[in-house]
Amino acid sequence: MADYIETARRVIETERAGLAALSAGLGEEFSRAVEMMLAVKGRVIVSGMGKSGHVGRKIAATFASTGTPAQFVHPAEASHGDLGMVTESDLALVLSNSGETPELADLIAHARRFRIPLIGVASRPGSTLLRQADLALVLPAAEEACGNGIVPTTSTTMTLALGDALAVALMEHRRFTPEHFRTFHPGGKLGALLATVGDLMGRDLPLVAEDAPMSEALLEISRKGYGVTGVVDGAGGLAGIITDGDLRRHMDGLLERRAAEVMTRAPRVIAPEALAAAALAEMQDRKITCLFAVEAGRPRGILHIHDCLRAGLV
Template sequence: MSDYLDTARRVILTEARGLTLLADDLGDSFARAVDLILAARGRVVVSGMGKSGHVGRKITATLASTGTPAQFVHPAEASHGDLGMVTQADVALVLSNSGETPELADLIAHTRRFGIPLIGVASRPGSTLLRQADVALVLPAAPEACGNGIVPTTSTTMTLALGDALAVALMEHRQFTPEHFRTFHPGGKLGARLAKVDDLMHRDMPLVGEDTPMTEALLVISQKGYGVTGVTDRAGHLAGIITDGDLRRHMDGLLDRRAAEVMTPAPRVIAPDALAEAALAQMQDSKITCLFAVADDMPQGILHIHDCLRAGIV
């Protein structure tokens, strides 16, 4: 088992040293690559063969999810019609460790023929890809973690990190916010964490007026199924809330009272544009099961703790 751990640590440290070299070697070409992408009216077309292709697909997904339109074009498919996907409005980001991958030839030629900006990523400055590129991003000379230099390991890790660096630099320049991020991540854990109260709340709220007899208020509580009702003043502002705790405290003569006499005034509320995650935290801290969403003192909806849990917010 110790041999396995020794190998794992050697691989990780080797790749970490490659990333350090990459960070140290970054220069003006990286900034020019970012400017080239920002100037494009179309998409970033990412391409690569083999392991570079797999890395390219991940870079494409990262770009697209952080506000930079991107698509992956397989170089072999490009030679059989998919070059039509690459337009003069685009910028090409082509990956190849050697810079001499033969399957990339037609794609490179297409970018040169139609004046499509080309960013090349490779480890050999004199390679065909980097000589043809408008911006050459050179991977530093770093040993592969396999120990014999034949398995793409350090090189693919550096390429992936370089793609992440491009995506984040573009994201920060565009002032990409969590709300923008949620637009591209509506599902899964990320989407749940970024959901807003407005996305989950119910607009058909249990509400009664301050002068409503408790006989009617009890019907509203029972019909709506939240175990509570909001109480509004004459202007429609949320003045209070009636919970089962309020009912127990006013049990003596309850049916002879009006809503304003039973309610808890100034209840805890939350804004509709607040994160649902924040609403859940507030409900858990206060040991309550519902929150009214309020804007300008006017109730907009009601959020139950089960709505948050069903959405995957935990």
């Protein structure tokens, strides 16, 4: 077992050394690559064969999910019709450790024929890919972690890291926010964490007027099922709320009172555009189960803690 762990550590250290060399070697070419991608009117077309292709799919997915339109095109499929996906408004980011992958030839020729900007990523500066590219991003000479130089390990790790670096540089330039990120990640835990109050809130609001009798307020609480009702003033603004705590405090002569006499004034509210996670934190902190979503003083929705639980926030 100790031997296995030693192997794992050797692999990780070898790849770490490759990443350190990649970082140290970054220069003007990297900045030019980012500027070229920012100038693209179409998409960044990522392509590569074999392990470079697998890495390329991930890079394209990362671009697409962080605000840079991108698509992976398999070089072999490109030679059989998919070159039509690569247009003059696009940019090609082509990956090949050796720079001599024969399956890339048609894609490279297509890019040159139609003057499509081409960024090549490879480890050999004199390779066909990098000689044909408008911009060459050269991977540093680094030992593959397999020990015999035949299994793409360090080279694919460096290529993946370079793709991530490009994606994040583009993302920061565009001031890509968590709200933007959620647009491309509506599902799963990440989508839940970035959901807004407006995404989850109910719009069939429990509301009564300030002068409504408490019998009407009780019916509204029961009918809407939130355990509370909002109380609105004559202008439609949220004047207060009535909770079960308010009911207990005013048990004596409750049905003889008006809503304004029982309600809690200036209740905690939240904006519809706020993150639902922030609303959940507020409810947990205040030990309450509901928050009204308010715009310009008027109630627009209501968020119950159960809405957050159903969305997978916890």
